[in-house]
Amino acid sequence: xxxxxxxxxxxxxxxxxxxxxxxxxxxxxxxxxxxxxxxxxxxxxxxxxxxxxxxxxxxxxxxxxxxxxxxxxxxxxxxxxxxxxxxxxxxxxxxxxxxxxxxxxxxxxxxxxxxxxxxxxxxxxxxxxxxxxxxxxxxxxxxxxxxxxxxxxxxxxxxxxxxxxxxxxxxxxxxxxxxxxxxxxxxxxxxxxxxxxxxxxxxxxxxxxxxxxxxxxxxxxxxxxxxxxxxxxxxxxxxxxxxxxxxxxxxxxxxxxxxxxxxxxxxxxxxxxxxxxxxxxxxxxxxxxxxxxxxxxxxxxxxxxxxxxxxxxxxxxxxxxxxxxxxxxxxxxxxxxxxxxxxxxxxxxxxxxxxxxxxxxxxxxxxxxxxxxxxxxxxxxxxxxxxxxxxxxxxxxxxxxxxxxxxxxxxxxxxxxxxxxxxxxxxxxxxxxxxxxxxxxxxxxxxxxxxxxxxxxxxxxxxxxxxxxxxxxxxxxxxxxxxxxxxxxxxxxxxxxxxxx
Ligand code: AMP
Ligand code: ZN
Numbered sequence: 001x002x003x004x005x006x007x008x009x010x011x012x013x014x015x016x017x018x019x020x021x022x023x024x025x026x027x028x029x030x031x032x033x034x035x036x037x038x039x040x041x042x043x044x045x046x047x048x049x050x051x052x053x054x055x056x057x058x059x060x061x062x063x064x065x066x067x068x069x070x071x072x073x074x075x076x077x078x079x080x081x082x083x084x085x086x087x088x089x090x091x092x093x094x095x096x097x098x099x100x101x102x103x104x105x106x107x108x109x110x111x112x113x114x115x116x117x118x119x120x121x122x123x124x125x126x127x128x129x130x131x132x133x134x135x136x137x138x139x140x141x142x143x144x145x146x147x148x149x150x151x152x153x154x155x156x157x158x159x160x161x162x163x164x165x166x167x168x169x170x171x172x173x174x175x176x177x178x179x180x181x182x183x184x185x186x187x188x189x190x191x192x193x194x195x196x197x198x199x200x201x202x203x204x205x206x207x208x209x210x211x212x213x214x215x216x217x218x219x220x221x222x223x224x225x226x227x228x229x230x231x232x233x234x235x236x237x238x239x240x241x242x243x244x245x246x247x248x249x250x251x252x253x254x255x256x257x258x259x260x261x262x263x264x265x266x267x268x269x270x271x272x273x274x275x276x277x278x279x280x281x282x283x284x285x286x287x288x289x290x291x292x293x294x295x296x297x298x299x300x301x302x303x304x305x306x307x308x309x310x311x312x313x314x315x316x317x318x319x320x321x322x323x324x325x326x327x328x329x330x331x332x333x334x335x336x337x338x339x340x341x342x343x344x345x346x347x348x349x350x351x352x353x354x355x356x357x358x359x360x361x362x363x364x365x366x367x368x369x370x371x372x373x374x375x376x377x378x379x380x381x382x383x384x385x386x387x388x389x390x391x392x393x394x395x396x397x398x399x400x401x402x403x404x405x406x407x408x409x410x411x412x413x414x415x416x417x418x419x420x421x422x423x424x425x426x427x428x429x430x431x432x433x434x435x436x437x438x439x440x441x442x443x444x445x446x447x448x449x450x451x452x453x454x455x456x457x458x459x460x461x462x463x464x465x466x467x468x469x470x471x472x473x474x475x476x477x478x479x480x481x482x483x484x485x486x487x488x489x490x491x492x493x494x495x496x497x498x499x500x501x
Pocket of ligand 1: 040042050053239269278
């Protein structure tokens with residue numbers, strides 16, 4: 001495909017939090033781009049803010065591959081932390097049993113949103129010994145100390161470069177002040193917990209540094225270096241992780257290796273809802289599943305969450321989702337029209353030129369700090385130009401190939417053209433029914449789902465029959481009834497087709 005050839009000459013530039021500049025992304029080992037992304041803490045269902053971050057990382061990995069760079073991407077699963085321990089205790093379950101359904105739900109949600117699986121998924125609880133080894137090395141270097149209760153802390157004063165990522169002025173930090181929470185206030189730097197001594201009733205591991213469990217930060221350092229080596233090409237996460245989580249990861253790793261832990265740091269800005277921070281108490285908190293059950297399509301959610309470039313705040317609104325759904329409809333309708341149109345042989349030079357330009361602009365915009373918004377625009381311009389050309393009988397068979405190749409390149413990254421929305425919605429409905437959340441399913445959706453494919457086929461056949469018998473009133477009525485239940489009938493030369501809206 002010509003897209004891949006053109007894209008292969010491009011170097012992707014991305015803003016690097018560490019340097020404050022747009023830096024080129026190149027595999028430092030000359031082979032694969034080694035990237036690590038902080039994954040989910042599986043104590044609940046993923047919300048759309050989480051998925052905004054995972055989707056932007058998906059855009060990055062897909063675009064790197066499109067430009068000919070192989071990717072080796074590692075993501076952790078935090079399956080032990082303060083919240084998990086607290087919630088599992090409340091539910092009276094061992095942590096593994098408490099987290100398992102949420103981990104499964106997370107992977108289903110990735111699939112729903114067409115987020116590619118990283119090459120390696122690493123669960124914290126399966127890498128305890130690596131974390132312990134790292135803590136032992138920190139202790140040997142004089143950067144970790146044990147407190148009376150048996151916990152281990154990182155000594156911030158052992159790492160003078162602390163703060164280099166977030167550029168925080170930490171001059172007032174108190175030597176020896178400690179914190180053992182996985183999350184803590186944003187503006188204080190403290191010696192942080194590497195290992196928490198076992199408390200009665202809490203999950204713990206017996207290890208050479210004592211019985212206990214790892215802190216959150218050591219998890220990512222240990223697993224990133226286990227699979228990607230001491231210096232990663234890129235480390236990514238949401239903007240909230242920059243401090244203290246990523247700063248702590250750097251301190252732990254670089255104290256041991258004396259090498260830059262990650263050459264490039266990518267931070268995705270937060271998603272807001274209606275201009276406000278998303279929170280359960282504000283009533284503006286949405287999981288992916290909440291939106292599907294309200295009747296929004298998976299593809300529209302994907303497009304809405306990737307269309308705002310990752311360095312901009314994304315203000316999520318339902319109007320935005322509807323607009324994304326309309327854009328997808330336009331693309332799918334165009335793609336079907338283009339494939340079916342009967343065209344004269346040859347090429348139209350103006351359209352060949354338009355296709356080349358759309359493709360070049362698409363790639364150039366993504367290569368420039370993943371500007372998804374501006375990358376999308378030339379694709380829609382091309383669709384407009386091609387639609388007009390088809391209307392005027394000026395599109396040739398050779399143009400079809402060129403335009404389909406541009407769409408394919410677009411879809412390698414955006415992945416919204418194939419309609420799998422019905423399946424995703426059905427899965428969400430089935431889940432809600434099993435989880436006792438029927439009340440969350442939009443009634444309109446239930447009504448639509450209750451129409452089986454066979455029932456639709458029968459109604460469509462009845463309509464065809466009515467038309468043959470010149471009973472146009474009945475035929476129209478059937479079309480209208482189906483439309484109200486989200487089924488669109490399309491009459492074409494090849495016959496009648498229907499699809500779910
Ligand atoms: P967590 O499961 O809380 O560890 O978060 C998983 C990922 O989602 C992390 O990279 C977070 O930075 C990111 N994240 C959490 N909330 C939001 C939000 N509102 N917008 C964008 N990313 C978020
Ligand atoms: Zn992390």
